[in-house]
Amino acid sequence: MYAIGLDLGGTNLKGGIVSDNGDVYQFTITPSGVPEGPKKILENLIVLTGFFLKKADEMGISISGIGVATPGIIDPSYGGITGGADNLPGWRGTPFMRTLYEEFKLPVHAHNDVTAITLGELRHGAGRGKQNVILAAFGTGIGGGIVVDGKLYGGHTGYGGEIGHMVIRADGYRCSCGIRGCWEEYASIRGIMRTARNYISKDSLKESTIYIKINNKIENLTPKVLFDSAREGDRLALQIIDEVGNNAAIGIGNLINIFNPELFIVGGGIALAGEIFVESIKKHIHKWSLKDSREATEILLAELGEKAGVVGASTLVFENINRSNFEF
Amino acid sequence: MYAIGLDLGGTNLKGGIVSDNGDVYQFTITPSGVPEGPKKILENLIVLTGFFLKKADEMGISISGIGVATPGIIDPSYGGITGGADNLPGWRGTPFMRTLYEEFKLPVHAHNDVTAITLGELRHGAGRGKQNVILAAFGTGIGGGIVVDGKLYGGHTGYGGEIGHMVIRADGYRCSCGIRGCWEEYASIRGIMRTARNYISKDSLKESTIYIKINNKIENLTPKVLFDSAREGDRLALQIIDEVGNNAAIGIGNLINIFNPELFIVGGGIALAGEIFVESIKKHIHKWSLKDSREATEILLAELGEKAGVVGASTLVFENINRSNFEF
Numbered sequence: 001m002y003a004i005g006l007d008l009g010g011t012n013l014k015g016g017i018v019s020d021n022g023d024v025y026q027f028t029i030t031p032s033g034v035p036e037g038p039k040k041i042l043e044n045l046i047v048l049t050g051f052f053l054k055k056a057d058e059m060g061i062s063i064s065g066i067g068v069a070t071p072g073i074i075d076p077s078y079g080g081i082t083g084g085a086d087n088l089p090g091w092r093g094t095p096f097m098r099t100l101y102e103e104f105k106l107p108v109h110a111h112n113d114v115t116a117i118t119l120g121e122l123r124h125g126a127g128r129g130k131q132n133v134i135l136a137a138f139g140t141g142i143g144g145g146i147v148v149d150g151k152l153y154g155g156h157t158g159y160g161g162e163i164g165h166m167v168i169r170a171d172g173y174r175c176s177c178g179i180r181g182c183w184e185e186y187a188s189i190r191g192i193m194r195t196a197r198n199y200i201s202k203d204s205l206k207e208s209t210i211y212i213k214i215n216n217k218i219e220n221l222t223p224k225v226l227f228d229s230a231r232e233g234d235r236l237a238l239q240i241i242d243e244v245g246n247n248a249a250i251g252i253g254n255l256i257n258i259f260n261p262e263l264f265i266v267g268g269g270i271a272l273a274g275e276i277f278v279e280s281i282k283k284h285i286h287k288w289s290l291k292d293s294r295e296a297t298e299i300l301l302a303e304l305g306e307k308a309g310v311v312g313a314s315t316l317v318f319e320n321i322n323r324s325n326f327e328f
Numbered sequence: 329m330y331a332i333g334l335d336l337g338g339t340n341l342k343g344g345i346v347s348d349n350g351d352v353y354q355f356t357i358t359p360s361g362v363p364e365g366p367k368k369i370l371e372n373l374i375v376l377t378g379f380f381l382k383k384a385d386e387m388g389i390s391i392s393g394i395g396v397a398t399p400g401i402i403d404p405s406y407g408g409i410t411g412g413a414d415n416l417p418g419w420r421g422t423p424f425m426r427t428l429y430e431e432f433k434l435p436v437h438a439h440n441d442v443t444a445i446t447l448g449e450l451r452h453g454a455g456r457g458k459q460n461v462i463l464a465a466f467g468t469g470i471g472g473g474i475v476v477d478g479k480l481y482g483g484h485t486g487y488g489g490e491i492g493h494m495v496i497r498a499d500g501y502r503c504s505c506g507i508r509g510c511w512e513e514y515a516s517i518r519g520i521m522r523t524a525r526n527y528i529s530k531d532s533l534k535e536s537t538i539y540i541k542i543n544n545k546i547e548n549l550t551p552k553v554l555f556d557s558a559r560e561g562d563r564l565a566l567q568i569i570d571e572v573g574n575n576a577a578i579g580i581g582n583l584i585n586i587f588n589p590e591l592f593i594v595g596g597g598i599a600l601a602g603e604i605f606v607e608s609i610k611k612h613i614h615k616w617s618l619k620d621s622r623e624a625t626e627i628l629l630a631e632l633g634e635k636a637g638v639v640g641a642s643t644l645v646f647e648n649i650n651r652s653n654f655e656f
Binding site for chain 1: 401411412459460472474476477479481482483484485486487488489490491493494495496497498499505507508509575578581582583585586587588589590615616617618620621624625
C-alpha cells in the first residue's frame, strides 16, 4: 500500500510517496508559499501531489490516498483547519481537503502536524510498539504529541498537547501567547537564542569559536552554529546548551510526573542537532522528576528526522484517521 | 447492589455502605491509627468492615465486596501498595487486600485514593457523563486524577497523575520531594500556610479579624480560619486567598493547555472551603491558559465532599477495577 504524505510548514512544504511500512520515495522539500497567501499554498499542494501521482504511475504503484500534516486544528467536516496556525495567514479559511479531493478524487486525510509526527514516530520511529508516549517537538515553539494506551490524545476540542505553553517560571519572560513563563520561552529555538544572547558578552565571545563563525555579528547566530561549536568542544557553546538542556528537562520532568509515560521522544528542529541536546536533558532530568516515574521513562531522540511529518501524514491514510467527508 | 467503601488517610479512616447509585449509609469517620503502625491500621479496617457487615445484616441487604481507597500505588497481585504513601510508615509491607479477603471472604478491590475520588466524582459527582476530566485534590499536597476518553489514566507503571510535582517556579521554593518550585509548594495547604505567614506581619494582622481568631498566635492559624475570615470579608484573608488562587490557576492553566479537558474538578480538603477558592481560581485562570482550550473547559468544585473517597472505593467494586487475586 502507498500513500502521498504532505507536511506543510511555515517555510517549507515537504512531501513523498510513502509505503505502509514507512519507506519514503521521492522525498521533496519545496517552499510552502506562505508569504504569497493561502491560494499559493493550496496551489503548491496540488502541484506536488500531481508530481507524486505521475511518479507513482512511473513506479507502477497505485496511491490509496493523500495525507496532509498541517499546523492548526483540523475539522474534517469543513475540510480544513478551524483553529491555530496563526503563522499561516488565511489558512483557516481554506478547505484544502475538499479541494484536493475534487482535484484528484482520492481520499484525503489530515491532522495537526505535531500529531502526525507523533503518529509517524509511533508506527515507524522511536515509538514502535509503545503504548504511552509523549513527544515534544522543539522548534520555534514547543509542540506536543500525546499517546495514551496506544491512541493519539487530542483533548476535548482538539486543542490538547499545548505543552509549550506550560508555565515553568511564573515570574519569567512573557510568551508570544500572552502567558508569562511558558516553557517554550526557555527551551525552544526562541529560548536557545535568548539564552545565547544573555551569555554572549563581547569578552567571553572572543574566546569562543562562535566569534569567528558568526563574523562577530550576534545577528548571524543560529542554533546550528551553537550546536556545531558545542560538538567541537567550545566552552561557551557548551554552557549555553547546558542551560537550555536544563530548561528542557524542567518541562520534560513535569510531563514525566504527570503522565508516567514509558517513552519520551525529543523531536523537532532542535532535535536534528542530535544526541548533544538529549544528553544535556538527561544530565539534568533527575532534578525535575520523581524517581519512580523517571526510572520507568526512556528518553529518546526522534528517529524519522525531517521526514517524520511526511511519514505521519501517510499513516493517516493507512489508518483512516480524520478522513474528509468530501470523498465518493 | 451494595458495597463497603473504605477511604484510608494519614489522619482518618472513613467508611460507609454505598449503593451502586452512590448513596452512602452509615458514613463513619474514625482515626486511621497511622501513628500506631500498619498493624493498627489493618485492625481498624477489619473492625470497621465488620461493623458495616453487621449493619448491612440489620438493613437486610447483601454486600458485593469491599473497596479500599489508599495512598500509594496498588499492586493487586501482591494485595497491597508497592510504592508511594511515605506518610504511612510500614503500609507498603502490608498486603491488606489479602487479609481483608481472608477475614471476610468477600471480593476486595483497591486503588490509589485520588484515583478513587476521581472515579467517585465521575460516576456520582461533578464529572457525571464526562469523558475527559482532570481532578486536582488540594490537600497537604496536590494529587491528580486523569480521565481520558472516559477511562482512568494511571500511566505506564501506575505513578501518573503527580500534578502536584509539576514545576511552576523553577527558581522557587524547594518541595519536600526534592524538586524546586513544585506547584504544591504554592497552592496546597502547605502553600496556603506559607503564603499566609509571608503576608501576616504583626501590624497588618492587627487590623484583621484573623488576629482575634488565632488569639494572636501564628501557630494557631489554619486554612479554615483563613477561609472563614475571607467569607466574612476580611481584607487580609482575601488577599492571601487571592494569591493562592492565582497560584492554583497557574497549575490548572498548565493542565488545561496540555489536556484540553471538558471539565476540571477542584477537590480535596481545601475545596471543602467551598466556592470562594474556585472563584479566586476563575478570576486568574485567563492569565495562565490558552483561550481556545480555556473556553472549552468548565471548572467545577467537587460535589461529593468528604464522602468522595468512600463512594469511589465502592465504585471499584461495582466496576470490578483492580480486582484482587484473593477472592474465591
